[in-house]
Amino acid sequence: METETTTGLEKPEAVEKWRTHLLPAGLAILVLLNLLIFMEHFGFDIVSRYYKGILILAFINIILAVSLNLINGITGLFSIGHAGFMAVGAYVSALLTLNMGRWELVSSQVQAVLQFPLVLLAGGLAAALAGLVIGIPTLRLRGEYLAIATLGFGEIIRVVALNLNITRGARGIPSIPNYTNFWWAQLFAVLTVVIIWNIVHSNHGRAMVAIREDEIAAEAMGINTTYYKVLSFTIGAFFAGVAGGLLAHHLTFISPKGFDVLKSIEILLMVVLGGLGSITGSVIAAIVLTALPEVLRFLQAYRMVIYAGTLVVLMIFRPQGFFGRAEVNLAFFKSLFRSRVEEEMKSRSEERGGNGGSA
Amino acid sequence: MALLKVEDLSLSFGGLRAVSGFNLEIKPGELVGLIGPNGAGKTTVFNILTGFYQPQEGRVFFDGTEITGLGCHRINRLGIGRTFQNIRLFNELTVLENVKIAYQYAGGYSWRHTIFRTGSYRRYEQEIAEWALSRLEILDLAGKAEEIAKNLPYGEQRRLEIARALAGRPKLLLLDEPAAGMNPQETMELLELIQWLRQEFSLTILLIEHDMSLVMKLCERILVLDYGMTIAEGSPEEIRNNPRVIEAYLGEEVS
Incomplete structure (x- = not known):
């Protein structure tokens, strides 16, 4: 039988069908949420603060998971120091916000809207710089060695934050203005997903995937593996920094405790659960893992036991994660924006179908 | 010389x-x-x-x-292109992707095109896809373009390695x-x-x-x-x- 297999793993038809409906369903829910929350401006408070808080956290987790997936899943570098980059972004952006004086020319509300993205960007850039500095010496390590090096980096950042005066040590930084709202979180999450998606589906992304598959062959095919490894690490760190900034302005309080190894592991969990190398898988896993502890709240003390148990069961029955390396079925999306390239490719392969493939 | x-x-x-x-x-x-x-x-x-x-x-x-x-x-x-004694394909990728990767630098596009998906992005991607397909046609692998490389029979894996080496011109x-x-x-x-x-x-x-x-x-x-x-x-x-x-x-x- 010559049927098409994209992951090498047989997929039951039902799952395939489910994936086809996932994207339109997800988009519909997102649009609905936007409408519901937009109603606030007309005096209808439909979505409570509690639910909005969860949504914001979900968006932040999406940024974290997707950016870590670029490093771990796409480029195949096993990093568990993501919370470290997050911390850099969170502290830099929080301190910038707190130390930025009043601008004379505009009202304080307008100032908040203008300075927030700048501050987040600065946090992201600081994290990217940290990624660059850490990446250059450590990325010659492979597999578990790299994992331990990045683990060490995460700890260094935490300990530095614990001991510097400017970060106020274990007391943390309180009363950060609550700039992060649904709209900002959504905007940055969508931007992250779109940018990383575009990177992965370009020749730069192919170079990164080639490194994951076989570094020596990639090098022999003319790919500057060092450059792409450092780059993937830096881009991942940048978005982690942005997410850290969003979190800082959402929680309004940050301390080194929030950026420990457990946080890194939590992000890694989302990536593995969604499927290493699958961006849409990371998005869904981030949403599920943000919602799960809340959904399980009625179980009270058993909550975390069930949460952990769910993960164990999932890993036993679906070790490759929700999607493996595949993405959400984009048939729906493609039918909206069908590109010429794909049409041509399709007609070509149909033409060839009969005579090609002689074994 | x-x-x-x-x-x-x-x-x-x-x-x-x-x-x-x-x-x-x-x-x-x-x-x-x-x-x-x-x-x-x-x-x-x-x-x-x-x-x-x-x-x-x-x-x-x-x-x-x-x-x-x-x-x-x-x-x-x-x-200088090469193949390996013990085949080194990008195993989990399709045959076509294997060849596309090798094309990388013959026709690259910049980050601006990548992130914003400009018209050049589409043109280059099409060019890359066509070039890669033409290399596969030469080695009689075009019919298997969408197959996962590791699932190919041994002889075809060897041919794919040559196709990949050729893609780098x-x-x-x-x-x-x-x-x-x-x-x-x-x-x-x-x-x-x-x-x-x-x-x-x-x-x-x-x-x-x-x-x-x-x-x-x-x-x-x-x-x-x-x-x-x-x-x-x-x-x-x-x-x-x-x-x-x-x-x-x-x-x-x-x-």
Whole structure:
């Protein structure tokens, strides 16, 4: 039988069908949420603060998971120091916000809207710089060695934050203005997903995937593996920094405790659960893992036991994660924006179908 | 002028002298065979030429420029393509993606195009896809473009490796035991394929092979390595009758 297999793993038809409906369903829910929350401006408070808080956290987790997936899943570098980059972004952006004086020319509300993205960007850039500095010496390590090096980096950042005066040590930084709202979180999450998606589906992304598959062959095919490894690490760190900034302005309080190894592991969990190398898988896993502890709240003390148990069961029955390396079925999306390239490719392969493939 | 010129190449691993005083000159369009018993240093020579190893002594010139000490990806971009003795495909990717990756630098587009998906992005992607497909057509793999590389039969994996090497538009192609593990039928097809590729793309080829029938039929000039040293060089006929070569392969005659 010559049927098409994209992951090498047989997929039951039902799952395939489910994936086809996932994207339109997800988009519909997102649009609905936007409408519901937009109603606030007309005096209808439909979505409570509690639910909005969860949504914001979900968006932040999406940024974290997707950016870590670029490093771990796409480029195949096993990093568990993501919370470290997050911390850099969170502290830099929080301190910038707190130390930025009043601008004379505009009202304080307008100032908040203008300075927030700048501050987040600065946090992201600081994290990217940290990624660059850490990446250059450590990325010659492979597999578990790299994992331990990045683990060490995460700890260094935490300990530095614990001991510097400017970060106020274990007391943390309180009363950060609550700039992060649904709209900002959504905007940055969508931007992250779109940018990383575009990177992965370009020749730069192919170079990164080639490194994951076989570094020596990639090098022999003319790919500057060092450059792409450092780059993937830096881009991942940048978005982690942005997410850290969003979190800082959402929680309004940050301390080194929030950026420990457990946080890194939590992000890694989302990536593995969604499927290493699958961006849409990371998005869904981030949403599920943000919602799960809340959904399980009625179980009270058993909550975390069930949460952990769910993960164990999932890993036993679906070790490759929700999607493996595949993405959400984009048939729906493609039918909206069908590109010429794909049409041509399709007609070509149909033409060839009969005579090609002689074994 | 020689396309590839190697002068007094030497490399030791600890106490083992893998390659010592190796010289080689290949003119454009030549097809040269590199043979020798197991462990003679053939693959080491390939790894030095492609930049995986740095030689301790000696220099390598390609197309008029010195490439000694350059990184592998830079040497590849200058026009040296290679295949591997133990196949190294990007296993989990499709056949087409394998070839697309090798195209990378022949036609790249910038980050601006990548992130914003400009019209150039689509044009380049189309160009890359078409180029990759055309390489697959040459090696009769186009019908399998969407298959996962590791699921291909062995012979086709070997062909895919050649297709991938060709996608980088090499001037010099280094083939490391292309016929290993092939049956006689497949070997004969490979022989025709290599001859045809050489004509079609005016390629210069350096080939390591253990299958003597293939080497003798294909190569105009053969170099024999043993213990890292060139022990003979000449036409297939000369090599066949060279006592030192026979000795290296079969051992000394008992008197």
